[in-house]
Amino acid sequence: MPELPEAETIRRQLEEEVVGARLQRLTIHVGRVAREQGSEAELRALTEGRSIEGVGRRGKAVLLFLDGRQPVTLIIRLGMTGLVRLVDRREPQDKATAATLELNDGRDLRFLDQRQFGSLTARPGHDPDAMPEFSHYGPEPFSEEFDLEYLKSALARRTAKLGVVLMDQQFVAGIGKIYSDEILFQAGLRPGRSAKSLTGPMRERLWRAIREVLAKGIERHGSSARDETFRDIRGVPGRFQECFYVYQRTGEPCRVCGTPIRRTPLPGGRGMHWCPTCQK
């Protein structure tokens, strides 16, 4: 699942490769990909002919900053299975290709999306916080705003389970199933514990784990385990799955204490993985 580390991997690579290139033509192959925009024609009208000034990220979304008298941002939401590939135009098209962005240098930026949960949307301006997609988003985990004081006040009113709150983009942006499981293991906290039950030292462990686990995920270019199909823009898989302590390790011995890893359904239907001995 593309979460913050996968989106940041794509952002960094695109920043090196496509800044300065012009987006000549945008072709939609799967209509659903433009559903947030309303119409494919509007998406094309807002983006075609503009140059890419920069590449950003908000939570799990990759942002292409396009130039013009009235600048535009193309929001790439990866959903569950979204991939961005940068290829020579002569490269054969994968059947999962949902949209093609033709650049003026002979390359294609292709958006692949097996399960069609992803989307492309163009919004005016370059400030993500002014866009409806992100209006409810909490702070970025690596921002100054995301400090212990914020954590304390944001958790105080939450009766929901930690595993749920960590994945709530309103609490902090960018965390999904994989990294919430791994973060809670590193913090030594059970995903089923209520968010507001944390003591000061526990909050500090959680804060540190959020930053460390996400940073390690970025460093390893994201997770590409089992059915996680993540690849970077050149088609290379990430390596964070080699660092998994609990995610998708149900029944396997904990790497720290040997206790079999448990899997418990979370409100919302997702399963959380955790070690009954290491996590309290």
Add this chain to the structure above:
DNA sequence: AGTTGGACCTGACTGC
């Protein structure tokens, strides 16, 4: 308002 469950989507996997 915060929390919860269902819907969307399709490839991979399980069981008979």
Add this chain to the structure above:
DNA sequence: TGCAGTCAGGTCCAAC
């Protein structure tokens, strides 16, 4: 071998 059923989870929406 085949086919129905289940699972995976990011995000939105309706209902408590």
